[in-house]
Amino acid sequence: EKQVVAGIAYSRDEAKISVRGIPDRPGIAAAIFGPLTAAHVNIDMIVQSTGTDGLTNMTFTVGCVDQARAVAVLEEQQDHIQYAELHTSRDVVKISVVGVGMRSHTGIANTMFRTLAERGINIQVISTSEIKISVLIDAEYTELAMRALHTAYGLDAR
Amino acid sequence: EKQVVAGIAYSRDEAKISVRGIPDRPGIAAAIFGPLTAAHVNIDMIVQSTGTDGLTNMTFTVGCVDQARAVAVLEEQQDHIQYAELHTSRDVVKISVVGVGMRSHTGIANTMFRTLAERGINIQVISTSEIKISVLIDAEYTELAMRALHTAYGLDAR
Ligand SMILES: C[C@@H](O)[C@H](N)C(=O)O
Numbered sequence: 682e683k684q685v686v687a688g689i690a691y692s693r694d695e696a697k698i699s700v701r702g703i704p705d706r707p708g709i710a711a712a713i714f715g716p717l718t719a720a721h722v723n724i725d726m727i728v729q730s731t732g733t734d735g736l737t738n739m740t741f742t743v744g745c746v747d748q749a750r751a752v753a754v755l756e757e758q759q760d761h762i763q764y765a766e767l768h769t770s771r772d773v774v775k776i777s778v779v780g781v782g783m784r785s786h787t788g789i790a791n792t793m794f795r796t797l798a799e800r801g802i803n804i805q806v807i808s809t810s811e812i813k814i815s816v817l818i819d820a821e822y823t824e825l826a827m828r829a830l831h832t833a834y835g836l837d838a839r
Numbered sequence: 840e841k842q843v844v845a846g847i848a849y850s851r852d853e854a855k856i857s858v859r860g861i862p863d864r865p866g867i868a869a870a871i872f873g874p875l876t877a878a879h880v881n882i883d884m885i886v887q888s889t890g891t892d893g894l895t896n897m898t899f900t901v902g903c904v905d906q907a908r909a910v911a912v913l914e915e916q917q918d919h920i921q922y923a924e925l926h927t928s929r930d931v932v933k934i935s936v937v938g939v940g941m942r943s944h945t946g947i948a949n950t951m952f953r954t955l956a957e958r959g960i961n962i963q964v965i966s967t968s969e970i971k972i973s974v975l976i977d978a979e980y981t982e983l984a985m986r987a988l989h990t991a992y993g994l995d996a997r
Pocket residue numbers: 798802803804805861862863864865866867868869887895
C-alpha cells in the first residue's frame with residue numbers, strides 16, 4: 682500500500698541536549714525551561730517519555746548558536762533541577778517525514794524505522810505530531826538516510 | 840510579552856503504552872512498529888528520548904479501542920524486542936497548545952510547564968513540533984489544566 686508522504690526534510694542546525702536522571706515530579710520541567718527562556722535560548726524539539734522509579738530523561742534541541750549558552754544555564758541550575766547527568770552533541774541531524782493527513786501514521790513510521798534499521802542507523806530520539814515523524818540520528822548518516830527514505834516512500838522519480 | 844497561542848486542545852481517547860529498558864541499537868524501533876502495523880493498530884504519539892547505558896524507554900499512544908490489541912502484540916514480541924517492562928494506562932489526557940509560527944516556542948513551553956507545575960500537575964510525556972506542544976498528564980486534571988492554561992495564555996475573554 683503506497684504511503685502518502687508529502688516529503689522528507691532534514692536539519693543539521695540541531696544541538697542535542699539530554700538531561701538525565703531528573704525527578705519525575707511537578708515543577709521540574711518548569712525549573713528547566715524557566716531559566717532557558719530567561720536566557721533567550723531558542724528551543725526546537727522537546728522530548729520526554731515516561732520514567733522509571735521516579736526518574737526520567739528529557740532531551741531537547743537548540744540551534745547550534747545557542748548550545749553553549751543552554752548548557753551553561755543548565756549547569757548553573759543543577760541543584761535546582763537535580764539532574765544526574767547532562768549530555769550534549771552537535772553530531773546529530775533531524776530528519777522529518779511529513780505525511781498527508783496521518784491519523785494512522787503507524788505504517789509511515791514503520792517504513793521509516795525499518796529503512797533506517799536496514800542500514801544499521803541507530804535512532805537516538807523520536808518525536809511525532811499528527812502530520813510528521815521526526816528522528817535524531819548521527820549526522821554522518823544524513824545522505825544515506827535521506828536517499829534510503831526517498832526510495833522507501835517512492836519519492837525518487839520526482 | 841504576550842505569547843501568540845492559537846488555541847488549546849485535549850484528547851481523552853489516548854491509551855499510553857510505555858516499553859521500558861529496550862536496547863538502544865538499530866532495528867529495535869522496527870521490531871516494535873512492524874508487528875503493530877501488521878495488526879493495524881492506529882498509533883498517535885511516539886516519543887523516545889536519549890537513553891542511558893545502552894537502554895532507553897519509548898512511549899506511544901493509541902486510541903483506547905486499540906489498547907488491548909497493541910499490548911497483546913508487544914507481549915508476543917517480548918523476546919524479539921527485549922524490553923524489560925511494559926506499562927499501559929488509559930488514565931491520561933493529551934493536552935496540546937497550538938502556537939502561531941513557533942520557531943521560538945521556548946516561552947510558550949515555559950508558560951505551559953509553569954502553569955501545570957503551579958497546580959501540582961505532573962507531566963508524564965512531552966512531545967513538540969514546530970507549531971505545537973503536547974503533554975500527557977493524569978486524566979483527572981483535564982478540566983483544571985484546560986482552565987489554567989486558557990487563563991495563562993490570555994484566551995479567557997474570547
Ligand atoms: C530504541 C530504538 O529507537 C533504537 N535506537 C533503534 O534504532 O531502533
